[in-house]
Amino acid sequence: MDSKERLSLPVIRTEFGFRRTSCDCELCSFWCRIMPGFLVPSDLQRLCPPGADLMTWAKEHLRASQGFVVFNGKTGEKLQVPSLVPTKQANGHCHWLQPDGHCAVHENAPFGCAFVDQHMKDREAHKRNVAGRLARMEDFAKNGPYSQVWHMLMKEGLTGGGEYMAARAELLKIKAKIAKRAAHQARKERRKKRKQGRR
Numbered sequence: 001m002d003s004k005e006r007l008s009l010p011v012i013r014t015e016f017g018f019r020r021t022s023c024d025c026e027l028c029s030f031w032c033r034i035m036p037g038f039l040v041p042s043d044l045q046r047l048c049p050p051g052a053d054l055m056t057w058a059k060e061h062l063r064a065s066q067g068f069v070v071f072n073g074k075t076g077e078k079l080q081v082p083s084l085v086p087t088k089q090a091n092g093h094c095h096w097l098q099p100d101g102h103c104a105v106h107e108n109a110p111f112g113c114a115f116v117d118q119h120m121k122d123r124e125a126h127k128r129n130v131a132g133r134l135a136r137m138e139d140f141a142k143n144g145p146y147s148q149v150w151h152m153l154m155k156e157g158l159t160g161g162g163e164y165m166a167a168r169a170e171l172l173k174i175k176a177k178i179a180k181r182a183a184h185q186a187r188k189e190r191r192k193k194r195k196q197g198r199r
């Protein structure tokens, strides 16, 4: 995917008081090919077309993931926070990733895609991820629509997610490739300047 070919328009959207991000560079968009972003409960309303049956729609477009494990350092307790994630294509890419690199649901992309990018500080990304987890936990606590969809998908064996370690490894490779390209470009610039200096 050539990020230059992508034409994502910045979409003004806020969630939990955070502004959405709009970066679609190589680093940010690689997740679409490996590990699509998680949904929060409000994403269901945005993504499911009006009039569509939520469960039928979810079977086609979503998968139930075990989600994130929160570890309490004081008590040693582990808390699993399940999530809904987009279905994947046979090649492992997100179901909504188009051949031209566009996201078919860009305007209403899941929270994990639209509100976290690779350029924000870890602290900021952490705050956003925590807000997303809390919203999921609240929905599960009252068996809201998000929880009901997740349980239905689990029951049907329609599961996904869990590719975090593979994604991290791939991310490191991409970062190394970008750094190599930048170093090569810097060398070229230096050579050009030296040549110009001799004239």
Ligand code: SF4
Pocket (backbone or CB within 6 Å): 031, 032, 033, 035, 036, 037, 086, 094, 095, 096, 097, 098, 102, 103, 104, 105, 106, 109, 110, 113
């Ligand atoms: S929903 Fe869109 S932004 Fe999110 S992973 Fe899929 S293609 Fe990428």
